[in-house]
Amino acid sequence: MPPIVSVRNAVKNYNLGKVVVPALRDVTLDVEAGAFLSIAGPSGSGKTTLLNLIGCVDTPTSGAVVVDGQDTSKLSERALTSLRLNTIGFIFQSFNLVSVLTVFQNIELPLLLQRKLSSAERKQRIQGLLDQVGIGSYAKHRPTELSGGQRQRVAVARALVTRPKLVLADEPTANLDSVTGQNIIDLMKELNRSEGTTFIFSTHDANVMKHANAVVRLADGKFVDRVTAAQAIGSHEVRAGSPVDPTRPAQSRVKEGQAGSPVDPTRPAQTRVKEGQAGSPVDPAHPAQSRVKEG
Numbered sequence: 023m024p025p026i027v028s029v030r031n032a033v034k035n036y037n038l039g040k041v042v043v044p045a046l047r048d049v050t051l052d053v054e055a056g057a058f059l060s061i062a063g064p065s066g067s068g069k070t071t072l073l074n075l076i077g078c079v080d081t082p083t084s085g086a087v088v089v090d091g092q093d094t095s096k097l098s099e100r101a102l103t104s105l106r107l108n109t110i111g112f113i114f115q116s117f118n119l120v121s122v123l124t125v126f127q128n129i130e131l132p133l134l135l136q137r138k139l140s141s142a143e144r145k146q147r148i149q150g151l152l153d154q155v156g157i158g159s160y161a162k163h164r165p166t167e168l169s170g171g172q173r174q175r176v177a178v179a180r181a182l183v184t185r186p187k188l189v190l191a192d193e194p195t196a197n198l199d200s201v202t203g204q205n206i207i208d209l210m211k212e213l214n215r216s217e218g219t220t221f222i223f224s225t226h227d228a229n230v231m232k233h234a235n236a237v238v239r240l241a242d243g244k245f246v247d248r249v250t251a252a253q254a255i256g257s258h259e260v261r262a263g264s265p266v267d268p269t270r271p272a273q274s275r276v277k278e279g280q281a282g283s284p285v286d287p288t289r290p291a292q293t294r295v296k297e298g299q300a301g302s303p304v305d306p307a308h309p310a311q312s313r314v315k316e317g
């Protein structure tokens with residue numbers, strides 16, 4: 023069976039005026055259908071950038087990204103939107119909820135765009151998911167009235183509501199307490215097992231990573247290696263018991279999510295400005311000399 027995701031020699035450079043930030047340097051990666059794959063690496067190593075390329079939220083500077091058999095560089099805008107809407111569910115690190123819509127409406131948006139379910143079917147599916155992620159009584163709230171962890175759960179529900187075959191999750195438990203985080207992981211694992219949904223998620227948390235059936239490690243935008251969860255957790259890359267990246271305060275991530283309210287829930291506004299990273303490509307919690315050398 024061909025891989026559901028195939029990334030070929032992907033390079034991503036961000037142009038900031040005179041400065042070019044190399045976010046991904048020649049990354050090649052295949053992900054088989056049904057995988058429960060974790061992307062690991064220090065802050066700034068390119069995890070979000072890689073997920074954005076796979077999720078067709080961003081395009082590589084060079085190289086190719088093939089998703090579900092389709093070379094994304096060859097797709098029209100319409101075809102890309104369809105791929106994002108019907109095949110991919112994306113849990114963004116910054117949530118990307120629409121602040122003027124209620125929790126229910128945020129989750130309903132992709133279903134409305136899909137036009138597959140009746141109003142009653144949508145309601146039933148959304149309420150079921152809200153209960154599963156533990157915010158069943160918040161349907162009528164707006165994102166600004168929720169805590170960071172509650173917003174994250176709305177983002178999880180919105181990504182899963184269309185029952186996509188590929189779910190990309192950028193630190194899906196980063197703002198959650200350990201019990202809620204475990205519930206989200208349990209839900210992901212259950213979908214992986216029962217529906218064969220492929221999950222690719224980034225995380226810094228050993229308690230999340232331990233569930234992965236493989237871990238791809240990045241450093242400085244480069245593919246380092248692909249190891250087992252036990253190997254990744256045994257190394258310096260992951261700090262067990264620290265669900266939140268200490269190099270990126272949770273508060274600032276939550277604020278990020280409020281900037282720019284995209285109309286298309288499958289595609290956030292390109293307003294993401296990385297905080298606390300531009301001048302610090304090296305994770306202070308993980309000095310360069312202890313990183314795994316390539317080759």
Ligand SMILES: Nc1ncnc2c1ncn2[C@@H]1O[C@H](COP(=O)(O)OP(=O)(O)OP(=O)(O)O)[C@@H](O)[C@H]1O
Binds near residue numbers: 066300
């Ligand atoms: N929109 C952007 N504009 C400019 N530079 C960017 C942008 N997005 C990411 N970068 C840079 O690309 C590099 C990789 O960033 P990325 O967000 O992919 O890292 P990450 O591994 O997800 O980090 P974290 O663990 O903090 O979420 C960093 O050096 C970052 O500063």
Ligand SMILES: [Mg+2]
Binds near residue numbers: 069070071115192
């Ligand atoms: Mg990130």
